[in-house]
Amino acid sequence: MLVKTFGSAVVGVDAITITVEVNADRGFKFFMVGLPDNAVKESQHRIESALKNVGLKMPGKKLVINMAPADIRKEGSAYDLTIAIGILAASGQMNEEKISDYVIMGELSLDGSLQPIKGALPIAIQAKKEGFKGFILPRGNAKEAAVVDGLDVYGVDNIKEVIDFFNDEKSLEKIEIDTRKEFYKNLNNVDFDFEDVKGQENIKRALEIAAAGGHNVILIGPPGAGKTMLAKRLPTILPPLSLQEALETTKIHSVGGKLSKETSLISVRPFRSPHHTISDVALVGGGGFPQPGEISLAHNGVLFLDELPEFQRTVLEVLRQPLEDRSITISRAKFTVDYPASFMMVASMNPCPCGYYNHPEKDCVCSPGVVQKYLNKISGPLLDRIDLHVEVTPVSFNELTNKSVGESSNDIRERVIESRKIQEVRFSENKGVHCNAQVSSRTLKEICQIDQEGRDLLKKAMDKLGLSARAYDRILKVARTIADLEKTENIQTAHLAEAIQYRSLDREGWAG
16 A cells, blocks of 8 residues: 655755655565665664554555655654654554645654654745645644744644544644744843943944944954953844844754744844854854754854954855855755855954953063964955954943943944834845945945045045055945934045044054
8 A cells, every 4th residue: 555645855944845655565574765864764663663652563564665856865863753654554554534734744752752853944834835734743843833824733742643633533732823923022032231331332333333234343352351242232232133034044043953942933133152163064054964054043143253363264264255145055066055144243352362462551471473473363355354343442440330321222223223224225126235234346336425525534544544455345334334323315524534443453553
């Protein structure tokens, strides 16, 4: 007897429906075809034990299992439940009438219970697209799958529940999520706030500009000056995620297996802070069984690289292309996977190995040339993609003990949102461009018209401060954002002057 059940394979951040054909015939062998990996092949032993422990048994027949399409590699243990239900139906141990209406996925334990899977959200989206009535999966993944409207999602704990459901002996509880309610519930739920920061008004201003224009930023300062503390508060002033952005972000985290059981939809911008010992594959994604890397997990959020010069040079260099294209393509001999990677990069670093170069009170003990050698760990092409270079100075005792409360993140965020609205209108006809940091050089000339006084200031800055030619475009982009924050149509000289001061590392002689 031939029975078809349906599962799904995740490729990149999208899913492809897999048809599992189970044929039971005379004989005693077990064959599995359709390009399964070892984890899928091992399902025979898990299924056999699970069925025995729920009072059923593997049929004493020749079983041929085909997983189509055969040119896509089937990986992982999530097909256990799909195959097990097919075997039971093909051997006449359960009713097969309703099986073709559902996508069925889950990893079986030896006692018949189900373990969570990865990629439940993209699988649910694809199931709805292809007209399936419902999706049966482990209870631990039910909330993220239930975000998809128009699809019946059933979370189960044991294979016996699924069998009883198809035999019409028991009903399953349908998981329902109010997507918009879930989205708005945690939209403004943040753990940090800029009102807790004492002093550092110039750094707050720089981060506000970075958030308003989507600019990458690097913070340079001595240990304990507050670089990490300030960076962690940046997501609190970014515009809230739209519902579409929330779904995109949740899909990536679902594929990476990063969602908790209680999470249905990510509604707060992600903040990823990998350790400096990370490998290039872990940062950009890939591996034998491709997974999204940190830059994709930071999609629509912030990627914070603390102690930037301590990262391996090869790791930092792989960031160049994603920072420009806002996506990463993982190419292998037999497949190519695309992951989105539109993130703001925030980096921090000490100015020298000892940490006290240019410190107002402590002396630097580094030998001559060491400071420049330390800074040279960051390549020019990577530095070229960072718009704001901000020097962070230590907070004085008087500022630290001041009891006054600073401006809150909500107040700063309101100004950022107003600035982003201006940019959305400006770039409405430019596909894929949403903020000033994303514009091309051609568009930059159109939106950044400056008068003669502004040109004279730029020329003087480049000559006297030794600014590099690559700083020119960055200064214009930042100046455009400053003008947007002040709701000014044209870039003024004061905007250019402020933008110029955010190019510390471009100055000749900055590091001695």
